[in-house]
Each structure stands twice: as structure tokens, then as C-alpha cells.
Amino acid sequence: MIYRFFTTTIGQILAIIASSSIITFLLILFTLSRLYPGMPPSLPWPWQITVRVVGIVSGLKQAAEEQRPAIISAARHADMQIRLMQVPMTCKGETIDTHGLEMVLRSEMPDISDRVTVRTCGAGDDTDRIQILVGLGDQTVDIRTDQPIRSHWLTMPVISMLLFLCVAVTGMSTWAAWRVIRPLKRLSAKADAFGHEINVTPLEEEGPVEVRRAARAFNLMQERISRAMSDRTRTLAAVSHDLRTPLTRMRLQLQAEQSELKRDTLLRDVDLMQSMVTSALAFLSGSFNGEQKEWLDLGALLSTLSDEYEDRGANVTYEGPQHMRFFCRPNAINRALTNLVDNAIHYGDAVNIVASETSDAIIIDVMDDGPGIPHDKVREVVEPFVRLDPSRSNRPGSVGLGLSIVKEVVAAHFGTLELIQRPPKGLIARISFANQR
Known part of the structure; x- marks a missing residue:
């Protein structure tokens, strides 16, 4: 779950921010260690002055009165002057910083907090001297320091950190x-x-999840469009080739200038051409996808198909339930089953339709006693315009789209199409659908 989050764009942005912060922190530590090796960082304002003042006052409080001058002399520094006076002169300047220092000193020396006063002496700029008055008995400690009230924050470590x-x-x-x-x-x-060019190499799927999804969608779109363009090109080539034969026959009959044209022959050729064109257009348009789904009785449909073919003189039988409810596109399913039966009748003498229904699946087998299909050609035969032997080319109205249309219809209903060799000879075309009851 965490890995998937960091593969998204927002996850990677957060990871980048966290990484940059860690890198910056480590670089700052490295810079401080190089600039000030072995030196602890100085205390921020006002604790530097507070520590020194509290230490001086504590020493004076614990020392005897005659020892205090020596302590004051030892505590004096170039930036700090200390005097012990009876009545000191109090400066008048007050700022937010002096008020803050006074509050801190009083909190650190609660026993004499009421005798702590902090003022500034000078013109009021950042170099003003700080005056700290602390009462000790009948005397007052007057401490003045040249340390600026506001500490300089723009130091080399800070500049390095920002950089x-x-x-x-x-x-x-x-x-x-x-x-x-x-x-x-x-x-x-x-x-x-x-x-500009249909056939381009697939795009490499890389980057955040959203970008990879976009690349995957583009590759799938490119594949579908390329396949559609290829199918249309092959359709035009196949249809134009197969239409030449009936057109040539019709031309020869018209050019013969016979007194009586063979009307039945011409009509048969026209029907043949119409069948080829209709089949090609149906495959290209995928018209079954636009049909609305509804409940269909597959058992009644198969039984009706069997009776219709028997009425035409074909040897077609049906074995299976008389009623099987299936939610589908009725016209598309009818067309797929009709194509399977037509193929079986063309290549065999007897066709047997066997259907079965379980709680999980609906299975329909269309079996014939024809020559079958070689095992290594099973995948090819369901592709558009594929005809495996010369006898298939002579089949009237066929452009090699029957099984392709069946495959498309079955896939649109989330089913599977299998072509199985039937011993000792023949072929079983098996359609399997998930039972939707």
C-alpha cells in the first residue's frame, strides 16, 4: 500500500520534499561541524546574558561583603562592566528586549525578583548598553554590557543553511x-x-502511476486503431478480389447478347455479392455492439434454428434443454450461432448441436463430421479473411469472416470460443458463457 502511494505523482512529490529536507539537514550539520569543530552552539538571546548575570549575582550573594570586590574584579570583561553601589543611576530606556530579559532574570532569581531591573542607556540603536540592576541587601549590583540587544542571526551557518x-x-x-x-x-x-504513421513502436511505460496509465491507454488505443486499419485494408482487398468473379460472369452474360438472359444466374450472383458486402460491412462496423441486451431463451433459439435448417433439407439436430435464459444481445447471438451452423453444414454432412447448463456456465457445442481443422491452424482460422484451403475460397458468399464474427460476438458477451478436433473426424465449435442466473 505504501509502495503504491509513492508511485503516484503526489507520493513522489512528498518523497522529493522529504529527501531534500533530509539532505539539507545533513549538509547543515556537516557545515557546522567543519566551521566550529568541537564547539557547542552559543545560547540564543537572552540566555547568554542571563547565565552570566545569574552566576555573578549568585557568587556575590554567597561571598562575604569584604570578598565581593574581588569577585567583581574577576568577573569584569571587556564587554561587561560590574559595579557594586549604594544608590546607582538608573537609565530610562525600555524595549521589548529589556522587558524580556528582565522577566527571565526574575524567573531565575525568584528570591530577589522584585529587585531586578533592566534598562538601556544610550540613543536607542542596536549598540545601546544594557543596564542590569540587582539589589543585594542595602547595595545594588550595576551590570552594563556592550552586547547588542538583538543578536545577529545572519551568520555564516545560517547563510550556508539557506544556500x-x-x-x-x-x-x-x-x-x-x-x-x-x-x-x-x-x-x-x-x-x-x-x-502521421500508424505503425509506430509502443510507448515505454515509465514515470508516476498516472503517467504510466496514460501511456498504457495510448498503447492500447494505438494497437486497436492499427488493428482496425489493418482489418479494413484486408476487408477491401478481400471483398474487391471476391467480387471480381460474379462481376465477370455477369459481364460475360450481358456481352453474349443472348435473346434470353439467364435471369436466375444473375440473381444468384447479385445475392452472392450482397452477402459478401453485408458480411464485410457488419464485421467492420461491429453493429452488434450497439444492440441493447435483454433476456433470451437460448434453448428455444437453438431448437428453432435446428428446425429451420431441417426444413431447408440440412441434417441438423439439437440435443439439450428446451429453455435456457441468457442476458445478451439477441441478434448478435443469433448471428454467431447461425455462422457456426453454416460452417458446419458446408464442411460436413451431419451437424449436431448439443447444449448444457450448469450453475456456473452455459456450454453450446456445434459438431460436424467434416475434415476438421489442423491443430496448428486453430488460432489462424478465427482471424479475419483467413481461409485454410482452396475449397473454402469456392464457398459462395464467403470472405473468411464467419468465425471472426463469432469470436467478436462471444468476446463481447465475456464468453470463450474453442475449436476442438472431433474423433475420428470432424470439428467441435464450443461456446462457453458464464451462467447469469
């Missing part, structure tokens, strides 16, 4: 944009190339 932060975030963001944009640019280039 590394900008570099890391910019670098990682550039890489992220390149990683996302590169597959999109390839997709755009492939789409542009596909507009």
Missing part, C-alpha cells in the same frame, strides 16, 4: 519535474508521430 536549502530544493524539484515531464514529452511525441 544549501535553496540548492537542494531546486535540484530535487528540477529532477522531479524532469522525471514527470520526460514521459509526458515522449507521449506527446508518440501521439504526434501516430498522427
